[in-house]
Every structure is written in C-alpha cells, then in structure tokens.
Amino acid sequence: MRKYAVIYQSVLLENLQYAANVAIGFFTYFVFIFIFIKLWGYMYRTPEELIAGYTKEQMIWYVMMTEMLYFGSNANVVAGEVAGDIRGGNIAYRINRPYHYTLYILTKYTGEWSVRLPMYAAVAAVIGAVMVGPLPRFRLITLPVMALCVILGITINAVFKLCISLFSFWIEDTAPFQWLYNKLILVVGIMFPVEIFPKALQPLLKLTPIYTVCYGPAKLIVDFSPAKCLEIVAAQVVYLAVGCGLMVLIYRKGVRKLYVNGG
Amino acid sequence: MLTAAKNQVRVCLLSIKYNIMREMVNKVTFLTNVCFMVLNDASILVQWFILFRLREDVGGYTLREIMLLWGLTAASFGLSRILFARVFSLSELIISGKLDSFLVQPKNVLLSVMTSSTNISAVGDLLYGVVLACACRPGVGGFLLFLLFTVTGTVVFTAFALLLGSLSFWLVRMDILQSQMTMGMISFGTYPDGIFEGISRFLLYFIIPVGMAVWLPLHVIVNFDVRTFFALIGYACLLSGAAVAVFYRGLRRYASGNLMEARL
Amino acid sequence: MQVIRVEDLSKTFRVKKKEKGMTGSIKAILHPQTEKIQAVNGVSFTVEEGEMLAFIGPNGAGKSTTIKMLTGILYPDGGRVEVLGVDPTKKRKQLAYQIGTVFGQKEQLWTHLTPYDNFRFFGAIYDLSERETEARIEELSERFALGSFIDTPVRNLSLGQRIRCEIVASLIHKPKVLFLDEPTIGLDPVVKENIRSLIMQMNQEEHTTIFLTSHDVGDIEKLCRRIIIVNAGRIVLDDSVEHLKHHYPDKRAADTQAHEKAAENGDSLSISLEEIITEIYKSEERIAEK
Numbered sequence: 133m134r135k136y137a138v139i140y141q142s143v144l145l146e147n148l149q150y151a152a153n154v155a156i157g158f159f160t161y162f163v164f165i166f167i168f169i170k171l172w173g174y175m176y177r178t179p180e181e182l183i184a185g186y187t188k189e190q191m192i193w194y195v196m197m198t199e200m201l202y203f204g205s206n207a208n209v210v211a212g213e214v215a216g217d218i219r220g221g222n223i224a225y226r227i228n229r230p231y232h233y234t235l236y237i238l239t240k241y242t243g244e245w246s247v248r249l250p251m252y253a254a255v256a257a258v259i260g261a262v263m264v265g266p267l268p269r270f271r272l273i274t275l276p277v278m279a280l281c282v283i284l285g286i287t288i289n290a291v292f293k294l295c296i297s298l299f300s301f302w303i304e305d306t307a308p309f310q311w312l313y314n315k316l317i318l319v320v321g322i323m324f325p326v327e328i329f330p331k332a333l334q335p336l337l338k339l340t341p342i343y344t345v346c347y348g349p350a351k352l353i354v355d356f357s358p359a360k361c362l363e364i365v366a367a368q369v370v371y372l373a374v375g376c377g378l379m380v381l382i383y384r385k386g387v388r389k390l391y392v393n394g395g
Numbered sequence: 396m397l398t399a400a401k402n403q404v405r406v407c408l409l410s411i412k413y414n415i416m417r418e419m420v421n422k423v424t425f426l427t428n429v430c431f432m433v434l435n436d437a438s439i440l441v442q443w444f445i446l447f448r449l450r451e452d453v454g455g456y457t458l459r460e461i462m463l464l465w466g467l468t469a470a471s472f473g474l475s476r477i478l479f480a481r482v483f484s485l486s487e488l489i490i491s492g493k494l495d496s497f498l499v500q501p502k503n504v505l506l507s508v509m510t511s512s513t514n515i516s517a518v519g520d521l522l523y524g525v526v527l528a529c530a531c532r533p534g535v536g537g538f539l540l541f542l543l544f545t546v547t548g549t550v551v552f553t554a555f556a557l558l559l560g561s562l563s564f565w566l567v568r569m570d571i572l573q574s575q576m577t578m579g580m581i582s583f584g585t586y587p588d589g590i591f592e593g594i595s596r597f598l599l600y601f602i603i604p605v606g607m608a609v610w611l612p613l614h615v616i617v618n619f620d621v622r623t624f625f626a627l628i629g630y631a632c633l634l635s636g637a638a639v640a641v642f643y644r645g646l647r648r649y650a651s652g653n654l655m656e657a658r659l
Numbered sequence: 660m661q662v663i664r665v666e667d668l669s670k671t672f673r674v675k676k677k678e679k680g681m682t683g684s685i686k687a688i689l690h691p692q693t694e695k696i697q698a699v700n701g702v703s704f705t706v707e708e709g710e711m712l713a714f715i716g717p718n719g720a721g722k723s724t725t726i727k728m729l730t731g732i733l734y735p736d737g738g739r740v741e742v743l744g745v746d747p748t749k750k751r752k753q754l755a756y757q758i759g760t761v762f763g764q765k766e767q768l769w770t771h772l773t774p775y776d777n778f779r780f781f782g783a784i785y786d787l788s789e790r791e792t793e794a795r796i797e798e799l800s801e802r803f804a805l806g807s808f809i810d811t812p813v814r815n816l817s818l819g820q821r822i823r824c825e826i827v828a829s830l831i832h833k834p835k836v837l838f839l840d841e842p843t844i845g846l847d848p849v850v851k852e853n854i855r856s857l858i859m860q861m862n863q864e865e866h867t868t869i870f871l872t873s874h875d876v877g878d879i880e881k882l883c884r885r886i887i888i889v890n891a892g893r894i895v896l897d898d899s900v901e902h903l904k905h906h907y908p909d910k911r912a913a914d915t916q917a918h919e920k921a922a923e924n925g926d927s928l929s930i931s932l933e934e935i936i937t938e939i940y941k942s943e944e945r946i947a948e949k
Contacts, residue, residue: 501756
C-alpha cells in the first residue's frame with residue numbers, strides 16, 4: 133500500500149504547482165452556473181414554488197454540486213491517457229512494474245482531483261453563498277458523510293471510465309463509448325435531478341451509474357436525510373465492488389491477450 | 396488592385412479547400428466526427444423537452460423559437476470554425492511565434508492565418524443547425540433571413556475570437572481566456588435572452604456580443620424589423636473592423652520582437 | 660550588383676525578468692522588471708548577386724534575428740537593411756515575391772497533399788498563372804528528380820524527399836535570393852550531398868543568391884565561398900572560406916610533438932574547416948568569460 137501513497141503524494145505535489153491553471157477553468161464553471169441560476173430564476177414563478185419536490189435554491193445547488201463533481205475531476209487520466217497507453221504500446225512498460233496498473237491510474241487520478249475538487253468546492257461555496265442563498269436543511273455535522281459520498285461517486289465514475297478505456301486492448305478507438313457514457317451523465321445526470329423526469333423513466337435511471345455517480349452525492353448535499361444517505365452509500369458500495377470486479381477482469385483478459393499477441 | 400484582390404481570394408479558397416481535403420483523407424473518421432457532433436447537439440434537446448414540460452415558455456421563448464436559436468448558434472459557430480478555425484487558436488500561434496511563416500508570404504497575413512486550418516466536427520454543427528432551422532418551418536423568407544444571420548453570426552463570432560486572440564500580442568495567458576470566453580459566448584447563445592435581465596443582459600449584448608450574434612437576429616426572424624436588421628449588419632461590420640485594427644496593431648508589436656522572450 | 664545591404668543593423672529585445680517561485684511571480688506582476696538583450700549589435704555586410712554566403716554562429720548568436728530582419732518578419736531598432744533594393748520593413752509583401760525561404764525545422768508544405776498540389780498552392784500564393792505554374796513545376800521536378808513521388812502525399816515521403824519538395828516549393832516563383840536555415844538538418848550523408856549539389860545547381864543556372872545558415876560544416880565547405888561568423892550580435896569574422904583555411908594561425912604548427920605523433924599515425928596535420936570554426940567559437944567564449 134505504501135507505494136501507492138508515494139505515487140499519490142508525488143502526483144499531488146505536481147498538481148499543486150498547476151493550481152493556477154485549474155483556477156482558470158473557474159470561468160467556464162461560473163458561466164454554466166450563472167446560466168442555471170438565471171434559468172431556474174425564470175422557471176420558478178414564485179419563491180415558494182416546488183418543482184419535482186425541490187425549492188429553487190435546492191435546484192440550483194444541485195446543478196452546482198453535479199457540475200463541481202464534473203469539473204473537479206479530470207477524467208482524461210482514466211480515459212484518454214489509458215487508451216493512449218494501451219494503443220501506443222506504453223502499457224508494456226507499465227505492466228512490468230511492481231504495481232497494479234489500474235491501481236496506479238486510480239491513484240494518479242485521485243492525486244489530481246485532490247487538488248481540483250477542493251478548489252471547485254470553495255468556488256461553489258462562494259457562488260452559492262453570494263448568488264443563491266443557503267440550503268435550508270444543510271448541517272455541518274453531516275459534512276463528513278457527504279464528503280465520503282462524493283469521493284465514492286467520483287471513484288465509481290473513474291472505475292467505469294477506466295473499464296471503457298480498457299477495451300482498447302481489443303478495439304481501435306474507445307472514444308465514442310466514452311462519449312456516450314459522458315453524454316448520459318451530462319444530459320441526464322448533471323442538469324436535472326432524477327425526480328424531474330417522467331415517472332416511468334425514474335426507476336430505470338436509478339439503475340444507471342447516474343444514481344451513484346452524480347445524483348446520489350448531489351442529492352445528499354441539497355436534501356440530507358439519514359435514510360437516503362444509507363440507501364445511496366449502500367448502492368455506491370455495491371457499484372464500486374461490481375465496477376472494480378469488472379475492471380480487474382477486463383484488465384486480466386486484456387493483459388493475457390497482450391502476452392499472446394504482443395502489443 | 397483588382398487582380399490582387401482576385402488572387403487573394405483565390406489563395407484563400409484554395410487554402411480552405413485543402414484544409415477540408417485534409418480532413419476528408421480518412422472518410423470514416425470524418426463521418427464519425429460529423430455524426431457525433433450532430434448527436435451531441437441533438438442530445439441537448441432532452442433538456443428543453445424537460446424544461447417545456449414544466450412551463451409553456453422559457454424566457455419568453457416557445458420550443459420552436461428555442462430550436463431556431465439553437466440552430467442559429469450552431470450554424471454560425473459551425474461555419475465560423477469550418478472557414479476560420481485558426482482564429483480560435485490564434486493566441487497559441489502568436490505566443491509560439493508561428494506567425495513567421497505567414498509573414499514571408501506575399502499575401503495578406505490575417506487572411507492567410509485565418510484560413511490556415513479547419514475544424515471538421517464543426518461541419519456537424521452547421522448541418523445540425525440548418526436541419527433544425529428547417530424543422531421549425533420558418534417559411535422561405537424566414538429561412539433566407541436565417542441564412543443571412545448565420546453569415547452575420549459567423550462574422551460576429553469570428554471577429555470576437557479574433558479580438559480576444561489578438562490581445563495575446565500584449566497579454567500573457569490569453570490563450571486560455573480566449574477559448575474560455577468564446578466557449579462561454581456559445582453557451583450563452585444556446586439559452587434564451589429572456590432569462591437574463593439588468594446588468595447581465597447589458598453585458599451579454601455589448602461586452603460578450605451574444606445578443607448581437609444570435610438573440611437579436613432571432614427576434615428579427617420571428618418579428619421582422621428593418622431598423623434592427625440594418626443595425627445588425629452594421630454592427631457585424633464595425634466589430635470586424637475593430638478586430639482587424641487590433642490585430643494589425645498587435646502585429647506591429649510582434650514585428651518589434653518584444654514577444655520573443657520565450658523564443659530566445 | 661549588391662542584393663543585400665546591411666548597415667549597422669541592431670536589434671534589442673526587452674525580456675521580462677522573473678525571480679523563481681511564487682513570490683517571484685507576484686513580484687513580476689507588481690513591479691515588472693525588464694532586461695535588455697542586444698540580439699544584434701551593429702552588423703554590417705553586403706552580398707553580391709549570385710553569391711553563396713554562409714552565415715553562421717553559435718546558438719543564440721543573432722543569426723535567426725538577422726534573417727528575420729532581412730525577410731521583414733522583425734523590424735530593426737537601428738541601422739539600415741536593403742534586400743533587392745527594397746526595405747523589408749516597409750515593403751514586406753513586395754519583397755516576398757522576390758525571395759524564397761526554407762526553414763529546415765519548420766515545414767511549410769501541407770503534409771496530406773501531394774507535392775504537385777502543394778506547388779500549385781504556392782504558385783497561387785505568388786500570383787503565377789496556371790500555365791506558368793505548370794511549366795515551372797515541370798522544370799523543377801525534372802531538375803530535382805521529383806518525378807517518381809510528385810503524386811504521393813507529402814506525409815508518406817522520406818525526409819530527404821520532403822526537404823527537396825520544400826526547396827522546390829520555395830523556388831516556384833524564381834526568387835532572386837534564397838534564405839536557407841539549416842536545410843540539411845537530420846538528413847543522412849547521401850541525401851545531404853544530393854541537396855547540396857541541387858542548391859549549387861540552382862545557384863549556377865538561375866543565378867540565385869544563397870544565404871545559408873547551418874551548423875553543418877559540410878554544407879558550408881561544399882557550397883559557400885564566403886563565410887560570416889557572428890557571435891553575441893556582432894560579426895567576428897567575414898572572410899572567404901579559402902583564405903580562412905589557409906591563413907588561420909594553426910597553433911599546432913609550432914608543436915613538434917604533435918608533428919611527430921601525426922607522422923607516426925600517418926595523419927596530415929592540416930587543420931580542417933570544422934576545427935577552425937570550433938577554435939573561433941571557443942576563443943569567443945573565452946573572451947566572453949573575461
């Protein structure tokens with residue numbers, strides 16, 4: 133385990149130096165949030181109105197949180213980089229090192245978001261406090277649980293994207309599949325909470341990764357309840373276990389293919 | 396004078412043609428890129444269907460008007476990046492000193508630079524924009540107006556990107572700001588102006604010219620008004636004039652070599 | 660006729676000074692400090708029509724800055740430049756019609772197109788008519804032996820074939836002066852030789868003036884009769900290659916031990932151009948250190 137801690141530490145230090153570059157991305161984040169503030173400002177006719185069970189503040193905070201998760205984690209490490217390693221043949225040098233490649237990638241990814249995510253969280257908090265207003269049922273005491281849920285969500289997302297990238301062992305270009313996955317998360321998961329979709333679709337959406345990757349953490353932050361929390365964290369643990377199992381399986385098969393056929 | 400202009404146009408067209416030919420070398424990649432862009436744009440419709448389930452208008456727009464707006468933004472931004480993709484990465488070109496090879500050619504520097512690359516997924520944007528506009532059944536007059544405003548929108552988007560990019564002659568880190576500002580402008584352009592009010596509305600008309608690029612044109616398509624129509628065309632000319640002036644101002648600075656620190 | 664006239668040319672860059680680390684960055688924003696770097700400092704020379712000149716010097720000596728001023732990319736701070744009777748600063752476009760440039764490390768060709776299409780593009784840039792372009796392409800492709808690959812996309816060509824095409828592209832409009840910046844960089848000896856003889860041929864047949872920078876002494880030895888060495892923005896030597904070779908004071912001549920050693924190994928003790936140039940660079944370095 134110690135070697136992963138060292139990898140994590142060095143990636144973290146490297147990324148801390150680029151913190152200023154991360155800050156430049158705030159502009160795009162702010163533009164999105166600003167649009168959503170205005171959009172929901174128009175959609176809610178009265179301040180007391182509820183849409184799909186959400187107050188206006190909750191609705192905006194929801195988007196702020198999902199966008200924070202999206203911007204706060206740099207998915208390129210688990211997507212483009214892995215696919216590039218495999219297709220470009222770099223993987224041959226990586227698998228012979230005394231670490232597990234997938235864990236190495238996940239550690240690197242974690243080192244990256246450890247810098248980005250807190251920065252985006254801080255920006256979100258400022259925008260929220262200044263332009264949106266406080267969340268009614270937010271308690272500081274539940275913050276650790278929320279953080280756990282966020283970290284689980286971000287990691288599950290990475291594991292799924294990593295699984296897709298690992299298909300590069302067999303197919304030329306995994307980018308279209310990454311794209312489809314991203315679109316699903318972006319269009320269905322980030323902009324609206326699940327409750328806003330037609331009733332018939334909702335059970336289906338709860339089965340997709342959206343539920344554990346973005347809806348779950350964001351929902352807990354805007355509308356915390358112990359029961360909901362238990363349900364979401366339990367679902368996350370199941371998803372993480374299944375995702376990791378899949379990841380290891382695909383990776384083993386892929387490496388075996390590499391040994392048989394050579395890059 | 397006339398032959399010089401003719402020759403210049405010939406070179407620009409040849410340049411654009413060669414750019415597109417390059418992207419078409421691999422037909423499969425080309426088609427996938429275009430198709431994915433169309434799908435990408437189309438997927439956003441989900442958002443609007445959801446929003447219109449909640450209220451019958453969004454920012455005073457009907458679903459049809461939203462689709463027209465989307466079409467106009469996609470088509471303008473698409474055309475802009477098919478013809479003048481390099482403008483959107485002008486900062487990089489300036490910072491890395493790559494204008495040199497354009498300066499030794501006996502042709503207009505700005506035009507050579509602008510037409511020196513293309514973005515092929517932008518074909519998807521243009522295609523989607525035009526198809527979406529047709530789907531709204533704007534009528535012949537409306538469609539002609541749509542095409543005309545696609546052109547003025549292209550001019551405004553390009554000129555604004557050129558203006559921002561040219562600031563790289565003076566300011567560092569403009570490359571990131573340029574891409575963020577242009578992308579921001581496009582994001583605003585896909586939402587109705589009715590949701591913005593007060594200062595933000597003013598900023599979006601006069602500082603980041605989304606209003607001039609797509610919102611006002613949309614209003615003219617829906618509700619024709621001669622004065623706004625000519626005002627828009629005048630604005631497009633004015634902004635491009637300003638952008639060109641700033642570029643050439645900056646080029647003088649480039650030639651003085653004070654940006655060269657990175658290259659010494 | 661003098662095609663290039665440079666008088667007391669100089670160019671200063673202002674470079675921002677920045678201390679290391681975060682505090683340095685902040686300081687640089689609050690109190691920007693600039694440092695002047697004299698890239699070219701009072702350079703004067705002339706080049707006759709049809710001459711082949713090697714313009715060399717260690718990295719950072721001011722070679723590319725000078726070429727950039729000669730081609731109108733950079734404006735000088737002081738002195739005068741005239742190329743083909745034209746001031747590059749004032750009439751850059753007009754000059755561009757009459758000069759050609761090849762930058763060994765920068766490609767100007769479109770790699771996905773065939774050389775033929777590329778040449779037609781350059782023909783259009785220099786306002787040649789279709790017929791003129793065709794005739795010129797035929798002429799040059801014969802001379803440079805491009806026939807076998809003129810319809811193959813540039814990206815599929817070998818480096819040597821590519822550089823040949825680069826040179827042809829820059830000759831399409833019959834330039835009177837050709838600026839070559841490291842034309843043989845990265846090429847194998849046979850291809851280098853081939854490129855050199857082609858340049859030589861161009862010079863003889865079309866009377867093209869060649870302005871060459873290169874770190875490859877072979878290029879200079881084979882092509883140029885005259886050599887200008889610059890360092891720290893100044894000309895340190897302007898001489899004919901022949902004269903330099905025969906009159907450079909060889910320190911080893913006085914060294915009897917070296918004579919004996921060379922005789923034992925059967926070597927001749929005559930000093931090569933490469934060694935002379937190295938010596939000059941080194942002595943420049945020593946002066947700078949002092």
